[in-house]
Amino acid sequence: GEDVEQSLFLSVREGDSSVINCTYTDSSSTYLYWYKQEPGAGLQLLTYIFSNMDMKQDQRLTVLLNKKDKHLSLRIADTQTGDSAIYFCAESVPGYSSASKIIFGSGTRLSIRP
Amino acid sequence: EAGVTQFPSHSVIEKGQTVTLRCDPISGHDNLYWYRRVMGKEIKFLLHFVKESKQDESGMPNNRFLAERTGGTYSTLKVQPAELEDSGVYFCASSLTRGKGNTEAFFGQGTRLTVV
Numbered sequence: 001g002e003d004v005e006q007s008l009f010l011s012v013r014e015g016d017s018s019v020i021n022c023t024y025t026d027s028s029s030t031y032l033y034w035y036k037q038e039p040g041a042g043l044q045l046l047t048y049i050f051s052n053m054d055m056k057q058d059q060r061l062t063v064l065l066n067k068k069d070k071h072l073s074l075r076i077a078d079t080q081t082g083d084s085a086i087y088f089c090a091e092s093v094p095g096y097s098s099a100s101k102i103i104f105g106s107g108t109r110l111s112i113r114p
Numbered sequence: 115e116a117g118v119t120q121f122p123s124h125s126v127i128e129k130g131q132t133v134t135l136r137c138d139p140i141s142g143h144d145n146l147y148w149y150r151r152v153m154g155k156e157i158k159f160l161l162h163f164v165k166e167s168k169q170d171e172s173g174m175p176n177n178r179f180l181a182e183r184t185g186g187t188y189s190t191l192k193v194q195p196a197e198l199e200d201s202g203v204y205f206c207a208s209s210l211t212r213g214k215g216n217t218e219a220f221f222g223q224g225t226r227l228t229v230v
């Protein structure tokens with residue numbers, strides 16, 4: 001089946017690293033994504049990783065993928081107040097055509113404390 | 115280039131009324147998706163158009179929901195009659211077919227629907 005799970009809340013101190021974890025169930029996932037939703041805004045694609053990779057780094061963001069355990073994580077280094085948002089983990093599941101559908105988790109609300 | 119736009123941004127309607135949400139995808143994108151997030155839960159897939167054809171509508175909750183994409187450009191999602199549990203944020207996304215499994219979908223701002 002298609003299911004993506006993540007914890008609902010995370011609170012970190014400004015300047016620390018944030019690690020948001022996610023598990024998924026569909027082994028046929030080809031791409032895994034992290035989306036960010038700031039208050040009052042739409043969904044913004046933060047980063048993605050292809051399923052045959054185990055790590056991707058992009059400035060302050062590091063994505064780790066453990067395909068065997070179907071575990072994905074997003075690390076934000078030096079967390080800032082502007083990082084406060086809901087972070088959605090998502091997987092791309094092959095659909096009926098060459099385009100896939102995206103299955104989302106429930107989102108992790110990241111809050112930053114001074 | 116304009117992104118995915120959705121209209122209206124907010125809608126408050128009474129139970130039993132009809133509401134129509136509109137989505138304009140990025141020009142040239144053949145794939146159009148509707149998603150819904152209800153009460154802080156996960157963002158759930160509703161359906162997927164490829165051009166004007168419904169490719170996958172497995173996520174549509176019931177027959178009170180009708181989606182169309184005449185001409186393969188913009189799409190509408192009609193809820194008739196609306197029920198209280200239909201309240202939530204409805205997101206639209208579009209993407210360009212580039213090969214199996216590679217779906218970089220661009221999302222709109224969402225329409226917040228409140229049924230009272």
